[in-house]
Every structure is written in structure tokens, then in C-alpha cells.
Amino acid sequence: MLIQLSSAALMAAEVAEEHAETSPFVYGGVIFAIFMVLMFATMAFTSLGHRHEAVPEHVDPQRQFPNKHDHGQGIPE
Template sequence: MLFQQIATTVAAAAEHEALAPLIAPPFVVGITMFVILLVMLFVTLSYGNLGKRHEAVEEHADPHRQHPNKHDHGLGH
């Protein structure tokens, strides 16, 4: 029932509205969006090697920190 009312309202509204003008043909807009997303993909992938620059170093327990790491169980390493 509700779906039928929504569909009727959308159909009635669509009959009287004109299409919005585009700044370029649809295929140009699509290609431009695709190129922008591709550039963003390559920028993202270029940061993939940051974690491989050096070996991971164990974090030492600093007693002067405001919220020290409590996972060392008082060993102070």
C-alpha cells in the first residue's frame, strides 16, 4: 500500500519536471569521475610501502606518561 503511494507520487512528480542541464555530456562526466577515482586509488596504493621501511621496535614502558601501558604487568620493559 505504502509502496504504491510512493510510486504514484514519484511518477506524478516526474511527469512535470524537466531534466537538469549538465555541464558536459554524460560520458565526459563519467570519464572524469573515473579518472579522479583512479588518481585517488594510485595515491592510496603509493603509501602501501610505509610499513616496510624499518623493523618494528618494541615500545618501552615510560613511567612518566600520563596513561602508561599497563600490559607489561609491572615488569617495566
């Protein structure tokens, strides 16, 4: 998708060079459309994080940077 957006931007730049008298509203409309596509993609994938229940993290005493949220189940300090 990033390649498509970059190629569309290059095509828009080439067209802008040919037509120097492009209205600022056209640029604003193009930018607005790009942001709307990105917002749609973001909204389409928001439910992916809610598919499964959260599981507690396995307490590994050999972990280099243990978290401080293991409620005393890890290595005592």
C-alpha cells in the first residue's frame, strides 16, 4: 500500500508540474482523501486486538529485564 501511495504522490507531482495553476483546494482535497483512506484502514483493523482474552505473562526468573508487575511471583529483590 505504501508503494501505491508513493507512486500516486509521484504522479500527482508530475501532473502538478504540468499544470502550474492548480488550486490550493485540489491539494487540500488530495491530502484529505489520503488521510481518509488511512483513517479507514485504521478503523478497519481496530478490532484485531480484541479477538482473544488477555493471558497473564509467564514469569521467567532468567529474564534480563523482568517486569515489576508479577505480584511477587518472580525473583525476590
